[in-house]
Amino acid sequence: MIEINHLVKKYGSHVAVDDLSLTVEPGKIYGFLGPNGAGKSTTMNIITGYLAATSGEVKINGFDVLKQPEEAKKCVGYLPELPPLYMDMTVKEYLDFVAELKKIEKSLRAGYVKEAMKITKTEEVSGRLIRNLSKGYRQRVGFAQAVLGYPEILILDEPTVGLDPKQIIEIRDLIKELGKKHTIILSSHILSEISAVCDHVFIISHGKLVASDSTENLLERMTGAQEIELLVKAEEDTAETAIREVAQVERCEKTESKEDGAVQLLVTAKKDADVREAIYHTCVEHHMPILEMKAASKSLEDVFLELTSQEGGTK
Numbered sequence: 312m313i314e315i316n317h318l319v320k321k322y323g324s325h326v327a328v329d330d331l332s333l334t335v336e337p338g339k340i341y342g343f344l345g346p347n348g349a350g351k352s353t354t355m356n357i358i359t360g361y362l363a364a365t366s367g368e369v370k371i372n373g374f375d376v377l378k379q380p381e382e383a384k385k386c387v388g389y390l391p392e393l394p395p396l397y398m399d400m401t402v403k404e405y406l407d408f409v410a411e412l413k414k415i416e417k418s419l420r421a422g423y424v425k426e427a428m429k430i431t432k433t434e435e436v437s438g439r440l441i442r443n444l445s446k447g448y449r450q451r452v453g454f455a456q457a458v459l460g461y462p463e464i465l466i467l468d469e470p471t472v473g474l475d476p477k478q479i480i481e482i483r484d485l486i487k488e489l490g491k492k493h494t495i496i497l498s499s500h501i502l503s504e505i506s507a508v509c510d511h512v513f514i515i516s517h518g519k520l521v522a523s524d525s526t527e528n529l530l531e532r533m534t535g536a537q538e539i540e541l542l543v544k545a546e547e548d549t550a551e552t553a554i555r556e557v558a559q560v561e562r563c564e565k566t567e568s569k570e571d572g573a574v575q576l577l578v579t580a581k582k583d584a585d586v587r588e589a590i591y592h593t594c595v596e597h598h599m600p601i602l603e604m605k606a607a608s609k610s611l612e613d614v615f616l617e618l619t620s621q622e623g624g625t626k
């Protein structure tokens with residue numbers, strides 16, 4: 312479990328993290344989402360003890376990262392944005408070295424390294440120099456050093472940046488697999504990434520937490536009103552008037568039609584009302600064949616923009 316209380320980080324007069332408080336419960340995959348410069352990396356560097364906060368407190372399983380750094384760091388595996396890989400080492404040499412740095416007992420090291428390579432599917436490249444690996448495999452080696460020693464929490468900073476689409480899918484699958492045994496915090500400015508793998512989202516903007524909710528709830532919260540795009544064969548005015556009369560319909564606006572002789576409507580229902588069946592019956596009654604009817608729901612992208620676009624941009 313991670314508890315962040317009133318965390319502040321200033322670089323000179325610039326406030327990168329601004330009174331951030333949040334709690335991470337065990338066993339879930341958390342997404343840390345925000346535009347470039349929002350303060351994600353700074354926060355992750357503070358949680359992992361790489362950077363000192365200006366004020367505030369971070370506790371990992373009850374250990375204060377500043378006052379009890381060794382105990383706190385033992386609970387966390389960290390994959391920074393640029394993993395600290397030694398290019399002239401083979402994968403196995405590098406992981407042996409990391410095991411030593413993590414002070415894993417000598418008799419257990421070989422077993423732990425083998426397990427980390429197995430989890431991250433890097434066994435087949437164990438004898439190769441890191442410099443000769445593809446970016447995807449290097450990232451896997453970065454994951455291997457993070458999971459080495461079975462830390463309860465994994466912190467991953469932009470883990471798929473710079474990878475090709477196939478590698479991205481592989482790394483996402485790896486994150487989901489790791490999420491079965493670890494609590495994960497994953498930072499990203501890519502929305503599809505967060506919705507693909509995370510159970511819970513923290514949205515951060517200008518160093519402040521602007522939303523914290525399950526991925527599902529966050530979308531639901533922002534889509535209180537249900538919008539439906541409707542394409543019917545009818546006279547323009549008849550269609551609009553008829554649909555407006557449907558119970559629980561709040562608004563009905565005509566938009567540009569995709570087909571000759573058909574009317575395109577954007578129908579907004581009252582909160583939590585499902586008006587699709589009622590629309591069907593009204594259309595039948597008025598002899599207006601339905602050519603298309605679909606929910607025009609908001610994407611996580613819309614939610615994100617709404618929550619983060621209140622103030623000016625970041626550097």
Ligand SMILES: Nc1ncnc2c1ncn2[C@@H]1O[C@H](COP(=O)(O)OP(=O)(O)OP(=O)(O)O)[C@@H](O)[C@H]1O
Pocket residue numbers: 322325326327345346347348349350351352353354500625626
């Ligand atoms: N060492 C530093 N000195 C001065 N300013 C810094 C330093 N590191 C970061 N910043 C500034 O602090 C703010 C937060 O940066 P941070 O890297 O934490 O953001 P981020 O959300 O991780 O963005 P990105 O996705 O671009 O890495 C930015 O405005 C950045 O310019």
